[in-house]
Amino acid sequence: MEGSDGSLFKHSFDEIEKIKSLDVIKEEEKEAKLAENAKKKELAEQAKPDQQLSATTSSGSTPVASSEKSPSTTPVTPSQPQQTEVVGYAQVLNSAFAEDYQDKSVVIEAVYLQSGFWKGYHIPKFIKKSKYYVFQCVQPETGSSVNATNKPTSGEIFVIDKSLSSEVINLKPGEKVKFKGHTKVENSSSGGGQMEIYFVVEEVVK
Numbered sequence: 001m002e003g004s005d006g007s008l009f010k011h012s013f014d015e016i017e018k019i020k021s022l023d024v025i026k027e028e029e030k031e032a033k034l035a036e037n038a039k040k041k042e043l044a045e046q047a048k049p050d051q052q053l054s055a056t057t058s059s060g061s062t063p064v065a066s067s068e069k070s071p072s073t074t075p076v077t078p079s080q081p082q083q084t085e086v087v088g089y090a091q092v093l094n095s096a097f098a099e100d101y102q103d104k105s106v107v108i109e110a111v112y113l114q115s116g117f118w119k120g121y122h123i124p125k126f127i128k129k130s131k132y133y134v135f136q137c138v139q140p141e142t143g144s145s146v147n148a149t150n151k152p153t154s155g156e157i158f159v160i161d162k163s164l165s166s167e168v169i170n171l172k173p174g175e176k177v178k179f180k181g182h183t184k185v186e187n188s189s190s191g192g193g194q195m196e197i198y199f200v201v202e203e204v205v206k
Helices: 002-059
Strands: 106-115 133-137 156-161 176-187 194-205
Touching: none
Parallel strands: 156 194
Antiparallel strands: 106 133, 106 176, 133 156, 176 194
């Protein structure tokens, strides 16, 4: 009986020791697994900078942040050339308004009458001292019936620089033409506060 009990006890003790050994082995395997996972994670973290460097190298350039602002690309609208005002013949060469156009270029429409001054006309000093070609014109309303045989005896005095005179020398009586220019106002040689009004042509507009 006693031998049987001793044998049983020994068997139980061996089983307990065996179980403890198995637990130790499992714990060691668990720790080894955790260590392995930790190592893999560490290697993965170390590989990330190498992958980024490789990607940058393959692209051929490294993006660089710039604090400089790009220049403005607002389109510039070209300025339009200023148009010369068109004014009626009768207004520009009227004694009430002529002085307003001495320093202002305007465009007027006129009817060519003839070249030169009319007979007995007192030639002003500014024309004597300048190289002007002189001719006469009348306003369009008066000149509608002007021709070589039917024309007024005189018109308003127009002057143009001789270098531009070729544009008016061949005009025919009654021919309409547009001139760009300004007025020149002189005191009349006859006195009495009278005004002599001239139109100084700067350009033949046609």
